[in-house]
Amino acid sequence: xxxxxxxxxxxxxxxxxxxxxxxxxxxxxxxxxxxxxxxxxxxxxxxxxxxxxxxxxxxxxxxxxxxxxxxxxxxxxxxxxxxxxxxxxxxxxxxxxxxxxxxxxxxxxxxxxxxxxxxxxxxxxxxxxxxxxxxxxxxxxxxxxxxxxxxxxxxxxxxxxxxxxxxxxxxxxxxxxxxxxxxxxxxxxxxxxxxxxxxxxxxxxxxxxxxxxxxxxxxxxxxxxxxxxxxxxxxxxxxxxxxxxxxxxxxxxxxxxxxxxxxxxxxxxxxxxxxxxxxxxxxxxxxxxxxxxxxxxxxxxxxxxxxxxxxxxxxxxxxxxxxxxxxxxxxxxxxxxxxxxxxxxxxxxxxxxxxxxxxxxxxxxxxxxxxxxxxxxxxxxxxxxxxxxxxxxxxxxxxxxxxxxxxxxxxxxxxxxxxxxxxxxxxxxxxxxxxxxxxxxxxxxxxxxxxxxxxxxxxxxxxxxxxxxxxxxxxxxxxxxxxxxxxxxxxxxxxxxxxxxxxxxxxxx
Amino acid sequence: xxxxxxxxxxxxxxxxxxxxxxxxxxxxxxxxxxxxxxxxxxxxxxxxxxxxxxxxxxxxxxxxxxxxxxxxxxxxxxxxxxxxxxxxxxxxxxxxxxxxxxxxxxxxxxxxxxxxxxxxxxxxxxxxxxxxxxxxxxxxxxxxxxxxxxxxxxxxxxxxxxxxxxxxxxxxxxxxxxxxxxxxxxxxxxxxxxxxxxxxxxxxxxxxxxxxxxxxxxxxxxxxxxxxxxxxxxxxxxxxxxxxxxxxxxxxxxxxxxxxxxxxxxxxxxxxxxxxxxxxxxxxxxxxxxxxxxxxxxxxxxxxxxxxxxxxxxxxxxxxxxxxxx
Numbered sequence: 001x002x003x004x005x006x007x008x009x010x011x012x013x014x015x016x017x018x019x020x021x022x023x024x025x026x027x028x029x030x031x032x033x034x035x036x037x038x039x040x041x042x043x044x045x046x047x048x049x050x051x052x053x054x055x056x057x058x059x060x061x062x063x064x065x066x067x068x069x070x071x072x073x074x075x076x077x078x079x080x081x082x083x084x085x086x087x088x089x090x091x092x093x094x095x096x097x098x099x100x101x102x103x104x105x106x107x108x109x110x111x112x113x114x115x116x117x118x119x120x121x122x123x124x125x126x127x128x129x130x131x132x133x134x135x136x137x138x139x140x141x142x143x144x145x146x147x148x149x150x151x152x153x154x155x156x157x158x159x160x161x162x163x164x165x166x167x168x169x170x171x172x173x174x175x176x177x178x179x180x181x182x183x184x185x186x187x188x189x190x191x192x193x194x195x196x197x198x199x200x201x202x203x204x205x206x207x208x209x210x211x212x213x214x215x216x217x218x219x220x221x222x223x224x225x226x227x228x229x230x231x232x233x234x235x236x237x238x239x240x241x242x243x244x245x246x247x248x249x250x251x252x253x254x255x256x257x258x259x260x261x262x263x264x265x266x267x268x269x270x271x272x273x274x275x276x277x278x279x280x281x282x283x284x285x286x287x288x289x290x291x292x293x294x295x296x297x298x299x300x301x302x303x304x305x306x307x308x309x310x311x312x313x314x315x316x317x318x319x320x321x322x323x324x325x326x327x328x329x330x331x332x333x334x335x336x337x338x339x340x341x342x343x344x345x346x347x348x349x350x351x352x353x354x355x356x357x358x359x360x361x362x363x364x365x366x367x368x369x370x371x372x373x374x375x376x377x378x379x380x381x382x383x384x385x386x387x388x389x390x391x392x393x394x395x396x397x398x399x400x401x402x403x404x405x406x407x408x409x410x411x412x413x414x415x416x417x418x419x420x421x422x423x424x425x426x427x428x429x430x431x432x433x434x435x436x437x438x439x440x441x442x443x444x445x446x447x448x449x450x451x452x453x454x455x456x457x458x459x460x461x462x463x464x465x466x467x468x469x470x471x472x473x474x475x476x477x478x479x480x481x482x483x484x485x486x487x488x489x490x491x492x493x494x495x496x497x498x499x500x501x502x503x504x505x506x507x508x509x
Numbered sequence: 510x511x512x513x514x515x516x517x518x519x520x521x522x523x524x525x526x527x528x529x530x531x532x533x534x535x536x537x538x539x540x541x542x543x544x545x546x547x548x549x550x551x552x553x554x555x556x557x558x559x560x561x562x563x564x565x566x567x568x569x570x571x572x573x574x575x576x577x578x579x580x581x582x583x584x585x586x587x588x589x590x591x592x593x594x595x596x597x598x599x600x601x602x603x604x605x606x607x608x609x610x611x612x613x614x615x616x617x618x619x620x621x622x623x624x625x626x627x628x629x630x631x632x633x634x635x636x637x638x639x640x641x642x643x644x645x646x647x648x649x650x651x652x653x654x655x656x657x658x659x660x661x662x663x664x665x666x667x668x669x670x671x672x673x674x675x676x677x678x679x680x681x682x683x684x685x686x687x688x689x690x691x692x693x694x695x696x697x698x699x700x701x702x703x704x705x706x707x708x709x710x711x712x713x714x715x716x717x718x719x720x721x722x723x724x725x726x727x728x729x730x731x732x733x734x735x736x737x738x739x740x741x742x743x744x745x746x747x748x749x750x751x752x753x754x755x756x757x758x759x760x761x762x763x764x765x766x767x768x769x770x771x772x773x774x775x776x777x778x779x780x781x782x783x784x785x786x787x788x789x790x791x792x793x794x795x796x797x798x799x800x801x802x803x804x805x806x807x808x809x810x811x812x813x814x815x816x817x818x819x820x821x822x823x824x825x826x827x828x829x830x831x832x833x834x835x
Contacts, residue, residue: 314717337720351718354711356777365708366719368701376700404777420719 013038013205018068029054029229041206043216046226060092061085089173097159099151106134106147109165137165157188176207185299213242270428270459276320280306281483293454295470296463298480304463308430312336312343342426346433352417360387360401367424390419411442432463479503530774534791541798548801561793562686563741567760568767569693570737572780573730575768578710580634581734583642587619588757590649591742596658596752605665612739620735624728649754658752672748682744694782766817773820
């Protein structure tokens with residue numbers, strides 16, 4: 001392909017020249033010269049706030065560029081809406097799953113584009129044809145599936161497939177994937193990457209946005225890096241390494257891979273879970289000790305989150321018991337907090353934030369009583385000062401304690417949620433996917449923050465489906481599968497990574 | 510603010526979103542004052558304030574419910590039931606404080622039932638409080654057979670003072686209203702109760718994870734709503750000098766209108782104490798002004814509906830505009 005110098009433009013599917021976007025005098029995107037070749041998988045990476053989303057929104061017609069122009073197969077295009085870009089064959093598979101739970105799968109696939117037939121001059125919905133076409137689309141992805149099943153019952157990865165099918169029935173030329181593997185487990189992730197590669201083989205041109213560099217390295221033909229609204233560079237996969245991408249993303253080379261020395265010892269058992277059985281868990285036994293960092297690994301749906309929920313009293317316990325510091329404990333969110341247990345939930349938006357509250361009100365939420373007198377009157381000055389202290393300490397990027405939290409990036413929101421718990425001097429901290437969907441720099445900050453907590457003698461439990469994270473952070477790693485604990489490993493033991501992966505995925509055993 | 514060039518466009522939209530409703534109210538006020546001879550007189554303004562006092566107090570309670578993301582459809586019927594309970598206890602005991610206590614207890618009880626069904630059993634608030642409203646309606650009709658209860662001549666003076674009395678030239682209900690407005694603004698903005706209620710309204714799941722007892726707080730909002738209905742009903746009964754089983758029904762639609770107007774002002778899409786006060790003024794001013802202009806009552810309903818939709822549409826459109834820019 002590199003040899004074909006002639007008519008350079010013809011192998012370009014989409015390109016931009018000098019594209020920029022300005023909001024209120026701030027250029028969030030500057031001089032983007034992006035080139036998407038026909039039939040390639042082109043990964044776009046960058047920290048949160050680097051301008052990826054804005055760029056995608058320009059390509060899909062949500063925003064109009066403030067400068068520069070977009071070319072489709074060499075011809076300038078001017079999108080006024082998403083409909084315009086869709087008409088020219090550009091489709092996006094969004095990060096969030098957006099399906100009607102009570103619809104059948106094929107009804108979701110054809111939502112807004114129902115196939116119709118005419119009976120006596122009246123157009124009615126042609127279910128038969130939709131089923132047939134939907135079956136074909138899904139089958140072409142290499143999946144055998146009954147498209148008449150209710151969407152409600154699908155697992156996360158199948159829902160993702162339905163989202164992709166929704167796009168594919170329109171025969172797009174370019175498909176933009178925005179973080180498609182979020183909330184998928186290891187195995188499901190691999191399957192999805194295979195499916196995307198399959199789309200490429202069918203001649204589709206693909207843009208792939210992800211935080212996960214392993215994925216990017218596995219799937220991309222070329223990689224473009226954005227930083228602070230600038231295009232830092234575009235490279236062939238052959239010339240890229242994870243380290244190189246990371247240094248381009250963060251702009252300096254001090255990426256540090258955390259690796260704890262073995263200092264695991266158990267003096268005091270802080271949290272003891274005995275034969276815990278719930279709807280999703282089966283006889284779970286677990287001891288968490290002072291000052292240790294425990295990883296709980298498992299694919300999505302294995303039961304990690306359910307352990308946290310049971311401890312916090314959010315799932316009903318059928319049998320078994322929980323003890324805190326050797327004393328019986330009745331789980332409920334209030335009781336958990338009274339017993340100095342903290343839980344940072346997985347779904348930051350849905351379970352963590354009060355979106356319309358400012359940063360300071362979000363930080364003070366759990367331990368609000370600390371800021372109030374007996375009558376319940378809040379000392380707002382103290383509250384704001386404390387929030388400012390956390391903003392400085394955690395490096396939360398915002399305009400100040402009074403900025404509404406929904407306008408912060410994911411990583412900064414996560415730091416605010418962590419600050420909320422720091423307020424209260426907890427002993428046992430449970431962190432469910434603490435670095436999900438946040439950028440490299442913020443991840444680093446959160447890792448070192450978690451380490452500090454363990455240093456201080458707190459028991460730190462990290463739930464994650466991203467194994468490298470647990471391998472570098474934790475003293476020991478407990479593997480959960482199908483609601484059971486099926487093994488415990490230390491990162492130092494030989495071939496730990498393979499063994500854990502094997503345990504997580506079941507490996508046919 | 511003098512130089513329009515220095516004002517950021519976003520700030521202008523934000524200003525409009527927060528104060529647009531107030532500006533609209535001022536515009537309507539000015540129109541009434543110009544068109545009607547009797548509208549902008551001290552007597553009429555004091556009457557307007559007295560008329561709005563009951564609606565304001567009910568809407569203040571509703572503000573708690575709506576602040577926590579809930580809805581209470583039972584308030585109109587509950588007002589009628591409390592009219593009767595208050596009058597019956599007053600007449601049989603001749604003790605105002607006992608009657609007041611019974612009224613508040615009755616309001617709190619309805620709130621407790623609403624809150625338990627909604628927060629603890631988990632029924633949708635709209636349906637549950639609507640059904641409770643229906644039961645309450647049935648109860649008050651059962652008690653009175655639809656007949657009003659008139660006060661005898663020898664009831665305690667204070668029982669008529671509450672609704673009819675004056676302090677200087679100021680009607681006493683107006684003083685009560687101002688007291689509750691200040692109290693509610695204080696509670697909602699300065700205390701842990703208010704903070705937690707709005708947190709629940711903003712994100713109930715996150716509030717649960719943050720350790721807030723969401724069920725208990727939702728229950729509390731319904732009880733507050735019930736009590737505020739009781740206070741308004743006592744003023745109403747005192748003012749009328751009789752308990753009318755159907756009096757107070759119009760409070761439901763008006764209070765909903767007030768709270769939706771309230772969400773369009775000052776806050777970020779949640780009703781506030783001050784917003785509710787201004788909203789109640791707008792609705793009452795429309796009722797009063799249109800009556801002054803001899804507009805038939807059915808036309809008042811249409812106008813009110815249009816004004817509410819207009820206000821909400823404008824605030825939603827402006828909020829959207831803001832979000833897109835950010």
